[in-house]
Amino acid sequence: MIAIGLLSLLGILVLFMGMITGRKGIIGATSFSILLALAGVFYEIRNPEALEAAYASAYMNGMMEMGTASGLFAAVILTCGLIIVPFAKAYERQEHAQLAEYCALMLWAMAGAVMMVTYRNLIMLFVGLEILSISVYILTGSDKRNVRSNEAALKYFLMGSFATGILLFGFALIYGSAGSFYLDQMAGPDLFSGQDIPVDLRMAGMVLVIIGLLFKVSAAPFHFWTPDVYEGAPTVFTAFMSTVVKTAGFAALLIFLEAFSTLFDHIFWFQILAVSTVLTLLIGNLLALVQSSFKRMLAYSGISHAGYMLIALLAFSADTVNNLLFYSLSYGLATATAFGVLILVGNRHQTEGLDPLRGLGKDEPLLAFILTVALASLGGIPLTAGFVGKLFIFSDALSNPAILAISVVAIIMSTVSVYYYFKVVAAMYMSDKVAPGRVQVSLGQQVALWGATAGTFALGLAPGILRLFL
Amino acid sequence: MEISYSLLLILLPLLSGVVTATSPANVAKSVARLSSLITFGIFVLMLQGFVADASWQYTYETPWIQDLGISFKLGLDGISLIPLLLTTLLVPIILNTIRLSDYGRPSVLLGLILMMQAGLATVFLARSAFLFYLGWEAALIPIFFISGMFGGELRQQVTLKFFIYTVAGSLLMLLALIYIFAHTTGPARDDFEVMAGVARSFDGTVQCWLFWGLFAAFAIKMPLFPFHTWQPDAYAVSPAPGTMMLSGIMLKMGVYGVLRWLLPLVPLGVAENKELVLLLSVIGIVYGSIIAVKQSDIKRIVAYSSFAHVGLMSAAMFSLTLSGLTGTLIQMLSHGVTVVGLFFVVEHVERSLGRREVGSLGGLTKDSAAFSIYFMVMLLGSVALPLTSGFVGEFMMLYGLSEYNLYLALFAGATVIFSAVYMLRMFQTVLLGQKLDTDASLRPLNLGENIALVSLCVLVFWIGIYPSPFLQLVEPAVEKLLAQAVAQ
Numbered sequence: 001m002i003a004i005g006l007l008s009l010l011g012i013l014v015l016f017m018g019m020i021t022g023r024k025g026i027i028g029a030t031s032f033s034i035l036l037a038l039a040g041v042f043y044e045i046r047n048p049e050a051l052e053a054a055y056a057s058a059y060m061n062g063m064m065e066m067g068t069a070s071g072l073f074a075a076v077i078l079t080c081g082l083i084i085v086p087f088a089k090a091y092e093r094q095e096h097a098q099l100a101e102y103c104a105l106m107l108w109a110m111a112g113a114v115m116m117v118t119y120r121n122l123i124m125l126f127v128g129l130e131i132l133s134i135s136v137y138i139l140t141g142s143d144k145r146n147v148r149s150n151e152a153a154l155k156y157f158l159m160g161s162f163a164t165g166i167l168l169f170g171f172a173l174i175y176g177s178a179g180s181f182y183l184d185q186m187a188g189p190d191l192f193s194g195q196d197i198p199v200d201l202r203m204a205g206m207v208l209v210i211i212g213l214l215f216k217v218s219a220a221p222f223h224f225w226t227p228d229v230y231e232g233a234p235t236v237f238t239a240f241m242s243t244v245v246k247t248a249g250f251a252a253l254l255i256f257l258e259a260f261s262t263l264f265d266h267i268f269w270f271q272i273l274a275v276s277t278v279l280t281l282l283i284g285n286l287l288a289l290v291q292s293s294f295k296r297m298l299a300y301s302g303i304s305h306a307g308y309m310l311i312a313l314l315a316f317s318a319d320t321v322n323n324l325l326f327y328s329l330s331y332g333l334a335t336a337t338a339f340g341v342l343i344l345v346g347n348r349h350q351t352e353g354l355d356p357l358r359g360l361g362k363d364e365p366l367l368a369f370i371l372t373v374a375l376a377s378l379g380g381i382p383l384t385a386g387f388v389g390k391l392f393i394f395s396d397a398l399s400n401p402a403i404l405a406i407s408v409v410a411i412i413m414s415t416v417s418v419y420y421y422f423k424v425v426a427a428m429y430m431s432d433k434v435a436p437g438r439v440q441v442s443l444g445q446q447v448a449l450w451g452a453t454a455g456t457f458a459l460g461l462a463p464g465i466l467r468l469f470l
Numbered sequence: 471m472e473i474s475y476s477l478l479l480i481l482l483p484l485l486s487g488v489v490t491a492t493s494p495a496n497v498a499k500s501v502a503r504l505s506s507l508i509t510f511g512i513f514v515l516m517l518q519g520f521v522a523d524a525s526w527q528y529t530y531e532t533p534w535i536q537d538l539g540i541s542f543k544l545g546l547d548g549i550s551l552i553p554l555l556l557t558t559l560l561v562p563i564i565l566n567t568i569r570l571s572d573y574g575r576p577s578v579l580l581g582l583i584l585m586m587q588a589g590l591a592t593v594f595l596a597r598s599a600f601l602f603y604l605g606w607e608a609a610l611i612p613i614f615f616i617s618g619m620f621g622g623e624l625r626q627q628v629t630l631k632f633f634i635y636t637v638a639g640s641l642l643m644l645l646a647l648i649y650i651f652a653h654t655t656g657p658a659r660d661d662f663e664v665m666a667g668v669a670r671s672f673d674g675t676v677q678c679w680l681f682w683g684l685f686a687a688f689a690i691k692m693p694l695f696p697f698h699t700w701q702p703d704a705y706a707v708s709p710a711p712g713t714m715m716l717s718g719i720m721l722k723m724g725v726y727g728v729l730r731w732l733l734p735l736v737p738l739g740v741a742e743n744k745e746l747v748l749l750l751s752v753i754g755i756v757y758g759s760i761i762a763v764k765q766s767d768i769k770r771i772v773a774y775s776s777f778a779h780v781g782l783m784s785a786a787m788f789s790l791t792l793s794g795l796t797g798t799l800i801q802m803l804s805h806g807v808t809v810v811g812l813f814f815v816v817e818h819v820e821r822s823l824g825r826r827e828v829g830s831l832g833g834l835t836k837d838s839a840a841f842s843i844y845f846m847v848m849l850l851g852s853v854a855l856p857l858t859s860g861f862v863g864e865f866m867m868l869y870g871l872s873e874y875n876l877y878l879a880l881f882a883g884a885t886v887i888f889s890a891v892y893m894l895r896m897f898q899t900v901l902l903g904q905k906l907d908t909d910a911s912l913r914p915l916n917l918g919e920n921i922a923l924v925s926l927c928v929l930v931f932w933i934g935i936y937p938s939p940f941l942q943l944v945e946p947a948v949e950k951l952l953a954q955a956v957a958q
Contacts, residue, residue: 123890391535398649414640418634422634426618
């Protein structure tokens with residue numbers, strides 16, 4: 001829990017720092033805060049005994065728990081944040097931007113996200129989710145003079161509140177039948193009466209919670225907000241949403257489903273998730289195919305990747321945690337990089353579509369290379385992390401006959417995704433039109449981009465290196 | 471530490487490819503040629519120590535993704551020997567035919583070719599399923615950029631179409647491989663023998679599905695009718711070195727895939743579907759040949775001729791006879807050599823005169839007699855004249871096919887007749903007759919090009935006159951393969 005404390009406190013410090021220094025040094029301070037939080041996470045993963053002694057087995061009455069899996073999910077979230085923060089640099093030069101506020105909000109959002117991956121009590125899930133969501137609502141609307149940013153924020157806020165309402169309703173039903181918010185007691189008898197009571201109420205509650213979380217990870221058919229919100233929000237915060245929020249949402253969903261795994265035959269929620277998976281894969285990929293705007297395409301691609309992660313959940317085996325972790329990391333690295341490059345080239349060319357990217361291979365070969373690697377990883381091409389992530393998920397899924405058909409759909413949709421990703425690559429390297437203007441890349445941004453690219457290759461070539469972090 | 475030759479065949483081109491792509495053109499040229507020659511030298515050394523039995527030799531293994539039990543296993547046997555020989559041999563020749571001044575960023579082109587060589591070597595050396603898949607895709611990425619960055623008109627659309635087509639096939643193959651893999655157990659689960667053992671234990675229905683999954687990838691890569699629609703455009707649009715890599719070596723990935731990863735893995739699926747495949751192959755042969763006759767663009771004539779020839783290879787493979795399979799391996803070599811020579815001829819004409827329509831060319835033999843001789847030799851190899859390389863392969867393939875079904879062999883034999891028609895007509899209209907314009911003439915061949923073409927001509931005759939060294943090397947492996955593919 002060191003991470004949550006650090007993120008919250010340092011967020012406040014960053015906010016006050018903004019009052020003193022203006023926009024200078026904010027990004028450095030934010031990155032440093034995230035690094036500290038990351039160090040805190042690894043300290044906790046590596047020294048469970050020391051912490052147990054200090055806190056007598058659990059924090060806050062066992063409402064949260066930093067296990068290895070939770071810690072690694074938190075690490076993935078913080079890593080994504082670390083890559084994205086340097087791209088807020090453009091705000092340093094903008095008159096109306098409140099950089100310190102944005103950075104503080106990102107830190108707090110990550111604190112919420114870390115709560116979502118460490119909760120052992122539904123209340124904590126709710127608190128974490130709200131801290132995350134409210135911060136992100138504000139960030140979405142941070143471009144105050146832009147109508148689309150306003151529209152996106154309002155849309156996200158309304159839809160998000162609605163989803164939160166559904167989620168909360170689900171919690172209420174579960175509490176009513178289990179008598180507790182603790183995950184350990186989800187599968188047990190009713191604490192009020194002490195008897196085993198019919199599980200119907202808990203099932204109903206579970207469905208509502210699943211729907212609420214599917215909304216957060218933008219899985220179909222609860223994805224309608226995603227393209228508009230992703231497109232309207234300033235690109236830095238779109239990148240933040242599509243990586244941090246999605247990873248946190250999936251981890252929360254996994255922890256939630258695990259708590260109930262002994263209670264029901266897992267067929268019960270399997271069907272709900274199966275329908276959502278197929279819809280997500282089809283809608284995400286097919287609509288990404290017809291987008292002309294790169295940013296909107298990435299939004300739909302974000303939806304489609306939720307589909308692959310749902311397959312990992314459907315398989316629901318001992319490997320699911322690892323598969324989901326690896327996929328979140330590979331997706332996060334690639335998506336953050338792709339958005340990062342878009343932010344950089346978007347600055348030189350204010351149009352939508354692929355125009356800013358045309359001829360990038362000649363103008364800025366290194367940036368083009370970085371984006372190519374990111375897109376190849378998203379498309380699941382070997383040598384990159386994305387391929388290994390898909391390999392993990394599919395080799396788990398294909399040993400389960402029930403998911404065979406869904407896997408076939410997923411593979412076919414992967415082909416579709418290769419098309420829309422490589423259309424961008426083709427535009428960068430194979431079209432003659434060259435957009436004018438050099439691209440300014442700051443040191444922090446270079447470190448972030450090359451770090452993520454190296455990570456993508458390293459995970460693609462030798463996924464075993466992740467063990468070094470344990 | 472003992473150095474693994476197999477690993478060197480992959481690492482050397484890969485590393486020199488990266489160096490080449492990032493150095494200035496003149497340095498790049500020397501580095502590329504030198505490294506490709508060293509790679510060939512290493513392969514010759516391997517060839518000398520190669521024992522002609524059906525075992526894996528020059529093996530190298532190390533765990534790769536331990537959590538899944540995926541291993542990194544390389545090895546050479548009689549079947550992978552031939553495509554690997556072709557790869558290591560053709561790459562230096564192709565590099566020699568590249569004139570730096572013809573291309574915008576030549577070092578990138580040279581680097582991409584070497585990286586592609588690394589991918590191809592991985593495919594042919596892989597003894598574990600996911601390494602094979604990795605090489606399969608790793609060979610595709612460079613050619614995507616070669617065609618897309620250095621190609622002709624409409625390159626963006628054509629290259630994307632080609633890319634998506636092949637990726638679609640690869641992903642279906644991946645699905646089949648993962649399905650088999652998910653049913654294996656043990657530490658090195660994706661090893662070829664382990665995978666084959668599990669796949670062969672599936673019942674007929676499952677094997678049929680697996681067959682189509684794997685076949686999709688190989689059929690698109692070769693390509694077989696009706697999966698060929700990407701091919702003529704891709705060959706026509708790609709720059710000459712790209713077309714040579716595509717037709718000379720990459721096409722053999724599909725053939726090799728069938729031999730290594732389809733026939734031994736799913737014999738029941740093969741038995742169930744081979745009539746259909748044979749039919750498609752023969753349709754492809756006749757169809758490709760007829761279109762080749764009708765073409766006026768000489769690059770497309772060679773492209774369709776290649777399509778027809780690969781149809782014959784496929785038919786011979788699926789006849790599941792000893793001479794059919796051996797013939798396919800020999801023809802792999804012969805086809806690679808002649809098609810690279812023919813595409814060089816086409817490229818040379820186009821670079822010199824700026825066009826490649828049959829009606830707009832003529833009398834070029836007056837410009838260069840040597841060029842005409844090279845062209846003639848390649849052409850004869852391609853139309854399978856006795857004593858040239860094409861004859862040995864096509865004879866064995868047709869013989870094998872006739873053992874299976876005489877009528878199929880008769881139709882398949884149309885390749886030979888048709889190819890004589892369109893090839894000789896092409897030779898006649900391009901080289902003989904009146905020169906159409908006097909001011910433009912063929913540019914003189916430089917030393918590198920001469921060396922490349924002389925080597926190709928030597929190979930055409932060597933394989934044609936004295937094929938037995940090659941036959942001896944492959945025979946035990948082919949016999950073993952045949953036993954696996956037929957035995958139940």
